[in-house]
Amino acid sequence: MSEPDTLDVTVTIPVFNQIHYTVQCLESLKRASIADEQIIIVNNGSSDGTAEFLAERPQIRAINNPKNLGCGAAWTQGAQASKSTWTVVMNNDVLVPPGCMEGLVDFAEKECFDIVSPATCGGEMDYDFAAHAVEFMERMKGVSRRGVAHGVCFMVHRRVFDAIGYFDSDPKLGGYEDDEYFRRARSAGLRLAMTGCAFLHHFGSITQKSIKASLNQPKMSLGDRSYYRKKTGQTWPKRKWAQIKNTVRSEWWKTTERLRYGHSLHEKRIGGKWQYC
Numbered sequence: 714m715s716e717p718d719t720l721d722v723t724v725t726i727p728v729f730n731q732i733h734y735t736v737q738c739l740e741s742l743k744r745a746s747i748a749d750e751q752i753i754i755v756n757n758g759s760s761d762g763t764a765e766f767l768a769e770r771p772q773i774r775a776i777n778n779p780k781n782l783g784c785g786a787a788w789t790q791g792a793q794a795s796k797s798t799w800t801v802v803m804n805n806d807v808l809v810p811p812g813c814m815e816g817l818v819d820f821a822e823k824e825c826f827d828i829v830s831p832a833t834c835g836g837e838m839d840y841d842f843a844a845h846a847v848e849f850m851e852r853m854k855g856v857s858r859r860g861v862a863h864g865v866c867f868m869v870h871r872r873v874f875d876a877i878g879y880f881d882s883d884p885k886l887g888g889y890e891d892d893e894y895f896r897r898a899r900s901a902g903l904r905l906a907m908t909g910c911a912f913l914h915h916f917g918s919i920t921q922k923s924i925k926a927s928l929n930q931p932k933m934s935l936g937d938r939s940y941y942r943k944k945t946g947q948t949w950p951k952r953k954w955a956q957i958k959n960t961v962r963s964e965w966w967k968t969t970e971r972l973r974y975g976h977s978l979h980e981k982r983i984g985g986k987w988q989y990c
Contacts, residue, residue, distance in 0.1 A: 721798040722814055722868070725753040725791025726805050729781055730761045734806045734916065739773075741808040749773045753794050755787040785890040786882035792874060800874075803866040806916040808838070810846035816910030817868045820857070827873050827903040828895070830862040831911030832978040838914060839982055846912050852974050853909025858966050862905045864891030865915050877901050886944075887936035896945055907978055963990070 724747060728735050735754070742752065749772035756763050758780040767775040776790050792800050799818060803809075813831055821829045832853060834845070877897045880890055895905060942952070967989050970977040979990035 720747075720751075720814055720818055722747075722801055722818060723751055723753060723791075723795035723797040723799070724801045724803055724814075725755065725788070725795060726803050727755040727757055727784060727787035727791065728759060728763055728805045729757045730759045730763065731805060732759070732761050732763050732766060735763065736766070738803075738805045738807055738809070739770075741810070745809045745811045745813055747809075747814060751797075753791045755791045757781040757783075757787050783882060783884050783887060783890075785880040785886060788890065789879040789882060792869070792879055798871055799868050800871070801866065801868045802864075804864075804915065807866060808842060808914040810843060810850075810912060812846075812850055813911045813913055816850060816854070816908065816912075820906070820908040820910040821868065821870070824857070824906070825904065826906045827870050828862050828867055828898055828905045829911075830865070830867045830907045831913050832907065832909050832976075832980075833863070833865060833913055833915050834980040834982060835915045835917050836982040837985070838916070839985060842914055849912045849976055850910060853912075853970075853976055853978065856909035856970060856974060856978060858907040858978055860899070860905055861907055862891075862895055863907065866913060867891070873898060873903055876903065883944075885937045885940045889936045889938075889941045893941070893945060909976075909978055 724742065726735070726738065739752070743749075749770055753774045753776065754763075754767055756767065756775060756777045758778050764775070764777050767773060767777075774794060776787075776794065778787070778790075782790075788802050791802065799821070801814065801817070817829050817831060820826070832849065834840075877894075881893050886893060898905060941947075947955075967977045967979075971989055977989040981988040981990065
């Protein structure tokens with residue numbers, strides 16, 4: 714496995730306010746041996762002191778947008794600024810343990826994948842994160858879910874951008890940008906996976922909640938679902954077939970992972986209890 718200081722990785726994080734989570738995330742990356750020079754923050758018009766905070770961390774490459782350009786545009790800005798072989802696109806409402814980035818790269822390079830996501834625990838941070846991460850990655854390092862990735866955190870090889878371009882910045886896709894990109898990647902024959910070699914904690918849709926709160930519409934949908942379905946050719950029969958297939962596949966993954974390893978690649982902490990997805 715590569716040493717942390719030799720990882721050919723850039724981490725790009727779009728942010729919209731929620732500086733508390735950004736600080737936590739950056740502190741966890743530091744503990745995971747990711748240097749500030751490997752980080753790009755795309756500040757999507759934050760008004761909570763994020764720009765001033767970033768000015769005090771000059772080794773972090775900061776892109777300050779005057780307004781919120783949306784997730785797809787921010788992801789593209791960060792990816793285009795990256796010079797690394799691998800670009801990790803990541804939410805700011807996550808905590809990354811030591812070994813996570815190394816696990817992503819090691820798995821992707823050994824198994825020849827193009828886009829790779831880590832396993833996640835979502836929800837409440839009421840458990841020993843550091844100890845759980847170590848135990849989880851050791852026990853689950855041989856486990857993967859092939860053909861899928863998720864927008865909380867995904868690592869992209871440069872050849873993917875060369876093959877299918879960058880992310881769709883259409884504002885009507887708010888919340889669907891990751892799914893649209895993964896669809897394009899699969900259609901182009903690129904290989905996606907989620908791996909137990911890497912793990913992180915996700916507090917849960919903090920940026921989307923912040924955007925909804927700023928618009929005083931907490932229950933709104935950021936994207937136009939009907940528009941997205943039409944744009945990507947998701948007819949009713951195709952959606953129903955995909956829904957059935959995904960439900961069966963997810964249940965199979967969850968059940969077999971729990972029976973064999975005592976974990977699943979998607980876990981949650983709700984009300985002090987573990988849930989498996």
